[in-house]
Amino acid sequence: MLKAVLNVPSAEPKDIRWFYNQYASMLLGYINGIVQDHQKSEEHLVTILSSFVKEVILQEKSKLNIWMELRQYTQGKLKLFTAKEHHLKSTGTTNKGNLDLLDDLQRKVFCAVYYHGKSISYLAETMHNNETEIRNQLKLAIDKMRRASGN
């Protein structure tokens, strides 16, 4: 009996491997910053990376810088965590990178924006500060971390 099946080429393993080598560790660090649980972060990494490769990379839909897009995609997928009030916990498994260089306000602003996608206006309201100050603190935090990385 003859049967018709969809002739869709399977994902190139090389592309996936390249993408994995490039972004998996960065993404795991990022997810861990949001979820604050190493075991759950690894589970989310598999799900998010797989669906991102399938929906964005293989479909060639990416218009933004790929890391920027992957971060925003992850925030969208982890809405359950990002919707909550953000408190940065210092866990042993979290790689905080240059976060230790920031003062308390800068770290709060950076983490709320970077990990939880909170807007400037939201932070200004919850931190009882004005938007210009929050924007400045965010820029200062990023500048400080960029300088520490040698840029």
Next chain:
Amino acid sequence: MEINKIIESGLMETYVMGIATEEEIQKVLSLKKDYPEFRDALEQLEFDMEVLAQNMAIQPPPGTLAKIEQEINEIQRQNQAIQPAKAYRYDDSEGQKTSQERYIEVEAESNQMRINKAWKWVFVAVFVLGKIFLATAIYFYLENRQAQEQIKELKIELKEKTR
């Protein structure tokens, strides 16, 4: 001079962090197009954000890549199962050529067979008759055994009388 002010305003940072408003996004895209120095600064910031993420990276455990490849294949298999019906519907207007490109023919073996619904009553009748035959056989077997026992008893009685 003006563009340097904009670069230092923090606009690029809100854009790169993904929290810019629609108005700010349009402004960034327009500046990126019109001012090469703004575009360079933005690209440098995007690159530096990747470096920051690399500094905060955590190495995934071994076997994660295999899990991801397996998951992607699973998603593709599911999509392949859903898409053929849709694809045929949409390709009707474009002619047979499109469907030939999108589909390949493969030999498939089925374990199922098709029969007429009327056979259902035949199977029911065979089943009922089978039950009746079974009940009758059991009945006659028991009857036969009882008769055999009675014959035995009669033979014993007859022997005793002849003595």
